[in-house]
Amino acid sequence: MIIATLITLAAAGPTWSRAPNPLIADTAPLVIALKVTESMETTDLAPSRLDRAKFKIADLITERAGARTALIAYAGTPHRVAPLTEDANILRPLLEGLTPAVMPKQGDAAADALTLAQSILGESESPGAVLFVLDDLDPSQVPALSNSTHDLFFLTMLPDGDRIAQLGNVQGASTVAFTDDDRDISRLQRQIQSAYTAALDDDDRLDWQDKGWMLAWPAALLSLLWFRKGWVIRWALLALFVLPPSGARAEGWRDWFLTPDQQGQIAMNQKRFGDAAELFDDPYHKGYAYLKDGQYEQASEIFAGLNTAEAAFAEGMARIRNREYRPAIAAFETALERRPDWPEAQHNLEVSKAILDYVETTREQSDTGEEAGIGADDTVFDNDEARGSETTVQAPQDGPQTLNAEQWISTIDTDMQDFLRNRFLLENQERAE
Template sequence: MSGALADFHFLRATWLLFFIPIAILWWVMRPKPNSHSQSITGIAPHLAAALTLGAENKKRVYPIDVAMIAAILVTLAAAGPTWSRAPNPLVADTAPLVIALKVTDSMEEPDLPPSRLDRAKFKVTDLINTRVGAQTALIAYAGTPHRVAPLTEDANILRPLLEGLAPTVMPKQGDAAADALALAETILSDSETPGAVLFVLDDLDPSQLAAFENTTVPVFFLTMLPNGQNIAQLNDLRTATVVPFSNDERDVSRLERQIQSAYTAALDDDDRLDWQDKGWLLAWPAALLSLLWFRRGWVIRLVLLAVFFTAPSGPAKADGWRDWFLTPDQRGQIAMSQKRYAQAAELFDDPYHKGYAQLKAGQYPEAAAVFAELGTPEAAFSEGMARIRNREYRPAIAAFETALERRPDWPEAKQNLEVSIAILEYVETTREQSDTGEEAGIGADDTVFDNEAGRGENTTIQAPTEGGQAMSADQWISTIDTDMQDFLRNRFLLENQEQQQ
């Protein structure tokens, strides 16, 4: 709250000068109570008050009072009060999150049935489900940290990997929380959006505290302990946000709110982002006051009309009552939140928001044209995304190259450039082969032998055997162990060996 007050200011402060004519008009038009220089004698006080004109109006609220209050609210709205920055429309509007899950023998304790680790997996799954469309990465750590999954918006990638985590897959037991934090910071460093780290754990080695005290990334802790128990070591971390385990969804909801609050605070420190106009919030009380227009005996129609006609307004659009109180960009944002992307694209005046809405609506040529007119690296990146989705691979390559010229060492732009080049090469190679009637890897003059004699028979593979007999291809494939735990165990073991070399 204190941060919001410190950032509070007006985007169009000159509108506040209208307070001067409003105050003068209010003073001139407000009825003055009648003054009586002589007191009435010989009449009972209550009868004298009834016979005195204007005496009952000394504390009355006049129509001009309501009109001027509405004028003040509209003037404040026109001045553009703000205390937070608007998210970049070209990046995610939700904070990226790296979840570091402790996978040790202590997490197998059954005091949170069926076990602490299983309940932790349930909580992580619930959190992922609440962050639809947001990027989430997963780290598992014990004596060593391991990246289970990079930042991804696809929850279907995270779920099977999460299920495969167990203490038996970790190559080394221990508590390498500090190393896990360093790995999480590395993952977040490649993201354009400020993110956060969530540790899901049941204990923290005191030797690991120093790393958390020196980090600049928001860190949250979900403690997997029964009966609201806490981890004493975390009490020494002043900047830590600790959320205890709960049997319901309160812990997940609190984490989501805290993570989003940290994301909003990080946006306020980004000078590249525009401030978010909050003036529309004052339109609602002004609208409620305007309902008094219809009260009998209150002649404020002309004043209210003057107030509304002097308020700034955008181009006329058939959007009902919102035309009176919301700017085109605000109405476009409402349409975006309701996933009406085509309508949002028509409403937005801001080119970044318009292009992003067109991109979401599948209007790729229009979006590319909008972004091409802007001179920022984000605009060039988004133009490339629109081009590649419209299968314009060469212009997409040029757009990503432009983005890298404007911002060198941009990992996402480099990756998309490589993907675009690979797609273009594949398309051109396939087209050439199609034109010559060739198959990939088979030349026009190559001789291809067909296994006519063995057609329909099982092909045998000599290496794997079962009971001394050669197995068929189907039998051999069925013996391949695809268990996720074995996959993670082998992968983590290989990573650990590479780190030790």
């Protein structure tokens, strides 16, 4: 009776948490607000508080591989350094360029930074969090921080685990003190993920996750008491030799208990995306696993064979990450045909067109090949031997060849601090207007 009760309850599908959805990021989006002021250049944390903060942020980005992270710098005014992105290679060079010298106004505008962070998270479908990395907080900023609509976390950049007294007045915030090892980052990551899991319970777009399988284990253990010498073995042998084999795939003991899609989901939860792609039978989930694993070409091929708006959208994401901008534009247009007025697809379509226009403009401006070493003959004057006579030198033909569009972009050399300083000044001017 106990076994029957457990099995009945398991079949009823008890649940208390939401199931992950491939269309919604499986890790909390995070906006990091870094305080960039002169106080952050104090050297009590060698080489400085700001440098150690950059190291910690870089470690957190690495720990959150595959998750979307945005970066804000603030002093007297807040500025968006990078939008939500999964590409750590975009964040790291921008992070390195942040110094007090690039900030147009000194001060502590933590409340304005929170407003900017919440506007960034408002563009995401998933519930997110805001992390402040700072060494002090103006008491006047506390009331606005206490009214945050998102989960707030603080990483304090002070030696010996010192606390910032004002943070104790920020309601609902979690504070983690700086440590010389990675304990602070691990603790932050756990807290952010826990807050994200709790927030998902309020997301009606997600199905509830069936937890009935947990009751199968005590039922299986109790079923051992049902065995009696002889007769159970006879029936088991009869079933083994008489019953026809099932059509289920038999590639190990896991296939006796789990379907390929269930095994694929387990691999996805463990972030073994390549293994998940091989395990999934469902084509959409297989394509999504390839996308997360960085195998964009395989993901594009799978999504292209599906006839849903979501598949076209995912194909566009895979194409654009594979730098196939024209096919990405076509995929997002297909997604809009299948689901008109889809804001995310419209936004990505505009981004794809902007990237393509930038790539083609850059290539057209560099068609002379001068930067690649292929151009007109160089005219030189040899004043030592020919006394100023004009001679010409033919450029070698076996040298570097014309670069493709992506290589042209990578050759653009701009000082990051000058870039950020000019951008922040422009943003302040636009706000003033």
